[in-house]
C-alpha cells in the first residue's frame with residue numbers, strides 16, 4: 514500500500530477526490546494493433562452474425578423492425594446541454610457535442626443490449642447449427658420455433674443489474690433456462706422485471722465480483738450450462754465493438770469524418786470494463802488515434818483506473834486503497850476490473866476520470882432539462898469526461914486542448930449507457946436527488 518500511495522494517481526484515488534488520469538503507457542495505435550488479441554476480422558465476424566440474426570430479432574422484438582432487426586441507437590446533437598453546462602460554470606471544451614443514446618437500445622435499454630445480446634445469440638447459433646436446425650445461410654427466424662431445443666440448455670450470468678436484464682430478457686425469449694446472480698447493488702425494479710420475464714434471480718448480500726464467482730461456480734458443475742463471464746468473455750467484448758462502424762456511418766450522415774485536424778473525443782462510463790473496452794477497441798480499429806477514448810468511474814469504485822495506473826490490473830481491488838466500493842451508479846459498482854479489458858486497454862486507452870455521485874445527478878438534471886433526454890445515474894458519468902478534460906493540466910497538454918483551431922474542429926461524444934427501462938417512480942426518486 515505504501516508504495517502504491519507514492520503513485521500520484523493512486524494517492525488521489527485513495528483520498529476519495531475526483532481525479533483525471535492520462536495514460537502514459539498509451540502507444541500509437543498503428544504501432545501496436547498487430548499485437549492485440551483481437552483483429553478487425555473478429556469485429557466483421559460479429560457484425561455478420563448479428564446480420565444473420567436480424568430476421569429472428571425482428572420477429573421476437575417488433576420494436577426493432579424499423580431498423581431491420583438491427584439493435585442500434587441514435588446519435589443526437591445536444592447543443593442545449595452544452596450551453597447549459599457552460600452557463601453552470603462547467604469547463605466545457607470547444608467543438609460539437611453529441612450523445613450516443615445507448616440508453617435507448619432495444620431489448621435492454623442499456624449498452625448491455627450490445628455485448629449481452631450478442632453472446633446469447635452466439636450460444637444459440639452454436640446449438641442450432643450443431644443440431645442441424647439451421648446453417649449459416651438459413652433464415653434465422655425459424656429459431657423462434659425451437660424453444661423446446663433451447664430449453665434443454667441453461668445460461669447463467671453475474672450482474673449488478675443491466676447485464677442481467679439483457680441476458681435474461683434475450684435468453685428467456687429464445688427459450689433458454691436462465692439464471693441471473695445479482696449483487697447487492699442491483700435495484701429491486703430490475704429483479705422484479707426479470708422475474709416477470711420468467712428469469713431465475715438469485716440475490717446476494719455481496720458485491721459484483723462475488724455474484725460473478727457464484728455464477729461461475731454453479732455453471733462449472735453443469736455441462737448444459739453456459740456461463741457468461743463479464744470479467745473474461747471475448748464474445749461480450751466483440752458485441753460491444755460492433756458499435757464502431759455503425760457510429761462511423763452516423764457521423765458521416767452529419768458530414769463528420771475524423772482525421773488529425775478533426776478529432777473525436779469519446780467518453781464512456783466504465784464498470785468492469787467490457788463495454789467501454791469493446792467500444793474503444795472498435796473505435797480505434799476504425800479511426801486509429803484520431804479518436805481519443807476516456808473511461809469514467811465513480812470516486813468510490815475506480816477499478817479500471819486503479820488497475821491501469823498501478824499496473825496491477827485485475828490483481829488489485831478498490832477496498833485495498835481504502836475505498837468503499839459503494840455508489841448510486843449501480844452499473845459501475847465493480848471493485849475489480851476485467852482481466853481481458855484492462856490488459857487490452859493498457860496501451861490503447863487515452864485516459865480516465867472519476868466522478869462523485871452528487872455530480873451524476875447534476876448532469877442528469879441538466880441533460881433532461883436542456884434536451885429532454887433521461888439517462889440513469891451510471892450513464893451520466895460520461896459527462897464528467899467532457900466537463901473534466903479541461904480541469905487537469907496534463908490532459909490539456911497531452912490532448913492539445915489549448916489549440917483553439919483543433920478544438921473548434923473537434924467532436925465530443927458522451928456515451929449514454931442506460932436509462933430507458935427505468936420506471937417512472939424510480940426516475941422521480943433520482944430527480945429528487947438533484948440540488949439544481
Ligand SMILES: *Cc1c(COP(=O)(O)O)cnc(C)c1O
Pocket residue numbers: 623624625675676782783784785786787788789844845847889891892930931932
Ligand atoms: C454495464 C454498464 C456500464 C459499464 O459496462 P462495463 O462492461 O461493466 O464496464 C456502464 N453504464 C451502464 C448503465 C451499465 O449498465
